[in-house]
Amino acid sequence: MSELAVLDPRAAFVDVGSEKMHVSIAGGPPALFGTVTSQLHALRDYLAEHQVRSVAMEATGVYWLPLYGVLEAAGMEVVMVDGRQTRNLPGRKTDMKDCQWGATLHAHGLLRAGFVPPANIRRLQDYLRLRGDHIAAAAGHVQHMQKALERMNIKLHEVISSLTGASGLTVIRAILAGERDPQVLLGLCDIRIRNVKAERVVESLRGDWAEEHLFALAQAVQSWDHYQGLIAACDRQIAVVLRQMPDAKVPPPAASTKTGKPRTRPGVNAPDIADLREILAQICGAKDLTTLPAHSEYSVLQLIGEVGTDLTKWRTEKHFTSWLGLAPGSAQSGKRKASVKRRRNRAGQIFCVMARALARSKYVALGGFYRRMAARRGGLAANKALARKLATLFWRVMVKGLDFVETGVAQYEARVLETKHRILHRLARQLGQQIVPNPAAVV
Numbered sequence: 001m002s003e004l005a006v007l008d009p010r011a012a013f014v015d016v017g018s019e020k021m022h023v024s025i026a027g028g029p030p031a032l033f034g035t036v037t038s039q040l041h042a043l044r045d046y047l048a049e050h051q052v053r054s055v056a057m058e059a060t061g062v063y064w065l066p067l068y069g070v071l072e073a074a075g076m077e078v079v080m081v082d083g084r085q086t087r088n089l090p091g092r093k094t095d096m097k098d099c100q101w102g103a104t105l106h107a108h109g110l111l112r113a114g115f116v117p118p119a120n121i122r123r124l125q126d127y128l129r130l131r132g133d134h135i136a137a138a139a140g141h142v143q144h145m146q147k148a149l150e151r152m153n154i155k156l157h158e159v160i161s162s163l164t165g166a167s168g169l170t171v172i173r174a175i176l177a178g179e180r181d182p183q184v185l186l187g188l189c190d191i192r193i194r195n196v197k198a199e200r201v202v203e204s205l206r207g208d209w210a211e212e213h214l215f216a217l218a219q220a221v222q223s224w225d226h227y228q229g230l231i232a233a234c235d236r237q238i239a240v241v242l243r244q245m246p247d248a249k250v251p252p253p254a255a256s257t258k259t260g261k262p263r264t265r266p267g268v269n270a271p272d273i274a275d276l277r278e279i280l281a282q283i284c285g286a287k288d289l290t291t292l293p294a295h296s297e298y299s300v301l302q303l304i305g306e307v308g309t310d311l312t313k314w315r316t317e318k319h320f321t322s323w324l325g326l327a328p329g330s331a332q333s334g335k336r337k338a339s340v341k342r343r344r345n346r347a348g349q350i351f352c353v354m355a356r357a358l359a360r361s362k363y364v365a366l367g368g369f370y371r372r373m374a375a376r377r378g379g380l381a382a383n384k385a386l387a388r389k390l391a392t393l394f395w396r397v398m399v400k401g402l403d404f405v406e407t408g409v410a411q412y413e414a415r416v417l418e419t420k421h422r423i424l425h426r427l428a429r430q431l432g433q434q435i436v437p438n439p440a441a442v443v
Contacts, residue, residue, distance in 0.1 A: 007109040012047055013086075013102035014057040015095045016064045022095045025050055027104035030096045035063070040070045048074065056106040058083045059114070072119070079106070079113040086111070115323065121308040124241045128305040131234040135269050138227035144220035145172065151213040155204035159197055160189070162268075164224065167193055171205075176218050182206060235271045238301075242273070247283045247309070270298040284309055284398065292393050293366050294354040303394065306347040311398040320395045324348035326388040348387070351394075355386040366390075 006026070015022040021033040021043055033043040047055060055071055056079040057064055064080070071078045086102045105111050117125065142164055146157045156171060157163050163172065167189040174188055182205040186198060193201060273279070276297045281288045289300045314320035321327045325348040329340030344352065359374075361367030366386060373382035396402045428435050 004108050006107050008054055008107055010050065010052050010054075011103060011106040012050075012052045012055045013099050013106050014043075014055060014067065015099035015102065016057050016060045016067065017095065018061075018063050020095070021067065022099040023047070024099040024103035025052060026107040027100050030099050035066075037066070040067055043067070044070050044074050044076075047071075047076065053077060054079060054106070056081055056102060056111050058086065058102075068116070069119075078116075079111060080116050081111045082114060115307075115313060117306075117308045120241070120245055121305065124238065125305045127234055127238045127241060128302060131231055131238070131271070134227050134230045134234065138224050138231070141220045141223040141227065145217060145224070148213045148217035148220060149207075151216075152207040152210055154207040156201070159200045159204045160193060164268075166190065169221075172217065172221060176214065176221065180209060232272065235273055238271060239273045242276075242279050242283065245283055247285065267296065267298060270296070271301065276301065280304070285401075287397055287401065289394065289397060292390070292397065293361075293364050294357045294390060295394070299350060299354050302350050303347060306345075306350065309398065311395050314395065317392045317395045321388050321391050324351065324388075324391055326351065326384060326391055348391075351387040351391045352383055354390055355383050358386060359383075 009026050012023060012025045017035070019035055021035060021039070022030045023033065023043060023046065024030045025047075031046060033039045033046070054077040057067070059080050059082075068078055068080070081102075086098065086105060102111070116122075145163055149155070149157055149163075156168065160168055162168055170188045171185050174185055179185060182202040185205050186194060186201050189201060277288070277290055280290075280297065280300050283304065284300075289295050290297055311320065314323060318327065322329075322342070323345070325342040325344035327342065329342050331338045331340050355370070358364055358367045359370055359379075366389060369389070370382050370386045373385050377385075425435055
């Protein structure tokens with residue numbers, strides 16, 4: 001019986017912790033290091049002294065990021081692995097044994113590397129995720145505004161579409177400045193609100209104006225303004241990172257991206273960055289991803305922040321959708337087969353949010369696909385199926401450079417009807433029957 005070959009006798013594994021780092025080389029005796037910067041440099045020097053070329057470790061919280069940066073800067077190959085790959089046999093579990101077992105697996109080539117975006121994409125990712133945290137925190141203070149208005153029996157948030165829109169904020173700031181006359185407050189609203197909802201707005205602005213609730217409303221508005229300032233600061237930093245990317249400095253091709261899909265009004269939380277569409281197209285190799293269905297400038301920016309611009313790391317579109325968690329897994333043992341649900345990562349969740357935007361589209365073929373799937377399998381399954389199609393389109397454009405052409409929902413429904421006719425005729429032939437069309441039903 002042949003032994004398992006050792007592919008790299010100098011392969012190392014680091015068991016990452018918040019206070020200690022346990023290191024083993026090829027399953028040998030572990031070495032212990034701290035997590036301060038000087039200790040991370042000592043760990044790097046220890047690995048270099050032992051001529052280690054490849055280091056594996058688990059992605060434990062955020063504790064692995066400083067060490068990853070140190071080893072990456074030193075030119076070592078750093079392999080991030082899923083913790084399920086390094087599970088030891090039952091028995092005593094210690095950090096010492098974990099790092100030895102992981103180093104043994106890595107030396108035999110039994111660990112599979114996960115995806116870690118390059119340094120410039122990680123910078124962009126950090127700013128985008130921080131911006132997302134600020135958006136979520138600001139949304140909480142909008143709820144505080146609504147609560148304060150409800151306590152005063154002011155129903156403005158039930159009449160207008162958004163408290164944080166131009167009309168809503170103008171009225172709230174006027175209330176905090178001391179204005180109480182509903183007619184005067186109505187005059188601060190947009191002309192469309194005054195024409196359609198004038199009476200309802202006036203009635204909704206009659207309340208008790210309790211001092212303690214006005215104080216709560218003022219603090220909620222102040223907190224919301226604070227987070228809007230933080231979001232704007234993130235936008236400025238994101239713009240700097242985008243313009244520092246290597247591909248962003250390449251001049252655009254002769255066929256400008258401005259001839260693509262016409263611009264639509266950006267979403268409420270979209271970043272305020274000048275020429276964002278053109279910058280994204282240059283970063284993506286002159287590919288304007290906003291021409292794809294549901295791909296806005298903001299969603300494309302979020303996707304780049306999660307997966308980068310080099311999607312050749314996933315060999316096929318099936319590998320990509322599987323990594324996103326949009327394709328079911330499989331578990332087979334003998335004659336038993338079971339479907340395994342995959343957890344969607346952040347990029348997969350972004351595609352699901354984009355898919356929801358197509359649920360009510362009237363003229364997009366993928367919108368027709370969603371409604372057809374929802375009628376058969378329900379909204380959740382339809383959303384995941386549509387998100388997988390969007391991810392496939394994204395991979396094909398980024399890797400193959402294919403151009404997307406929208407055929408429209410009418411052509412999609414015609415193809416579905418043609419498929420149904422073909423299935424019906426095949427079933428009739430199998431049963432020895434004949435299809436007789438009904439002339440009265442033909443429009």
